[in-house]
Amino acid sequence: MSASPEELEARMAELRARLREAVRARDRAGADRIRRELRQVEDSWNRALDAEADDAGEETGDADGPTDVQDPPHRSASTPAAPNRLGLALPVREQVHQSLTILGAPASPKLISAAYEAFFTDPLVPSRLASLRRDEERSFTAQGHSRPYYICAALTYDRLTPARGLLAVSTWPLERRVIGPLSPRADFLAHAARVAGQIERMCAAGHEPTEAAWRLLRRFAFNIPGAYDHDGHPDPARVIAAARAESQVHTANDEPDRRASAAVAREKLSDAQQLFGVAPLGEARTVSETTP
Numbered sequence: 328m329s330a331s332p333e334e335l336e337a338r339m340a341e342l343r344a345r346l347r348e349a350v351r352a353r354d355r356a357g358a359d360r361i362r363r364e365l366r367q368v369e370d371s372w373n374r375a376l377d378a379e380a381d382d383a384g385e386e387t388g389d390a391d392g393p394t395d396v397q398d399p400p401h402r403s404a405s406t407p408a409a410p411n412r413l414g415l416a417l418p419v420r421e422q423v424h425q426s427l428t429i430l431g432a433p434a435s436p437k438l439i440s441a442a443y444e445a446f447f448t449d450p451l452v453p454s455r456l457a458s459l460r461r462d463e464e465r466s467f468t469a470q471g472h473s474r475p476y477y478i479c480a481a482l483t484y485d486r487l488t489p490a491r492g493l494l495a496v497s498t499w500p501l502e503r504r505v506i507g508p509l510s511p512r513a514d515f516l517a518h519a520a521r522v523a524g525q526i527e528r529m530c531a532a533g534h535e536p537t538e539a540a541w542r543l544l545r546r547f548a549f550n551i552p553g554a555y556d557h558d559g560h561p562d563p564a565r566v567i568a569a570a571r572a573e574s575q576v577h578t579a580n581d582e583p584d585r586r587a588s589a590a591v592a593r594e595k596l597s598d599a600q601q602l603f604g605v606a607p608l609g610e611a612r613t614v615s616e617t618t619p
Contacts, residue, residue: 335372342368343472350598359593366498369475373428419459422451423478424496431521432514433481433493433504445540446525460494464603467497471598479602481506484588487596489604497602501592507584513577519547519554520570527563 330338342365349358417425426443427434434442436456443451463477477497480489484507495504506514522544526536541560547570548555554569555561592601 330371331375335368335375338368339365339372339475346472365472366500369498372475417449419451419455420463420478422447422449423456423459423494424476426451427478427494427496429521429525430518432517433490433495433506434514434518435492436494438518439494441539441543442522445522445537445543456494460489460603464599467599467602477602479504480604482588482592482604484508484510484584486607487588487592487600487605488607501589501601502582502585505585505588505592507581507588509577509581510585513574513581515547516551516570516574516577519544519551520567520574522547523561523563523566523570527567530563 342361346358346361346365349361422443423439425447426439429442429446430438436453439456440451440453459478460480463479466474467477475498479495479497481493481495482488482501482505483490484505487505490506493506522540526540526544529536529540544561544563544566545555548561548566549557551566551569551573553572554566596605
């Protein structure tokens with residue numbers, strides 16, 4: 328039987344306490360093991376919370392009939408839950424988290440906003456993201472690992488500074504958050520496959536994707552050879568196949584850069600720097616000199 332959100336929250340609190348002890352004791356290996364376990368529990372917590380929200384929505388609909396605020400007809404069970412049933416707007420960090428969860432790789436505010444528009448109801452205005460990363464960094468500095476996730480920065484592979492205009496999720500491994508020379512194209516292909524997969528699941532569940540969702544998929548498909556013949560809506564399965572085929576070309580050269588930089592970051596950087604990057608000048612040069 329799957330653990331409840333409450334049980335997982337208690338487990339996260341226990342792991343964070345153990346992590347603090349390991350860091351204070353300078354037990355790097357132990358701290359790394361705890362961090363990996365903490366990320367796994369956080370992922371389980373997110374899945375449990377989404378499942379609980381879906382179950383609650385189904386029960387409310389069966390018992391009370393239609394309500395004034397309903398889930399959008401295009402939302403599928405695989406879409407991260409957008410708790411707008413009470414007519415309350417989500418905090419921007421939760422909107423961004425949901426959008427990035429769909430995209431699966433670091434993304435710009437404009438793409439994050441477009442993905443949110445495609446799959447959720449309330450709007451996500453890109454200008455609202457302007458100070459989000461700084462706010463998240465201040466919160467992490469003050470409270471440490473007190474939240475299940477943080478909206479953080481993608482990191483440049485050579486200097487480990489914040490990659491300009493790209494946001495990521497703290498629970499992702501460093502290898503996914505580091506941006507190397509070929510990473511923008513690799514991440515573009517990952518975005519395309521994830522969006523196509525989301526639409527494919529919605530169609531399979533009998534939900535009609537919004538025009539915004541098709542428009543987003545079309546934007547990706549136009550820029551992937553063999554993904555789209557410009558006739559009607561793109562075929563999600565065809566987009567996925569084309570994106571994965573091209574991705575194989577880049578992976579062999581992209582992943583070594585990401586892995587090497589992630590290894591340096593784990594060895595040289597503090598927890599906060601691993602999430603938000605090092606200072607753009609002196610400290611960044613010191614780190615880059617050690618990068619393989």
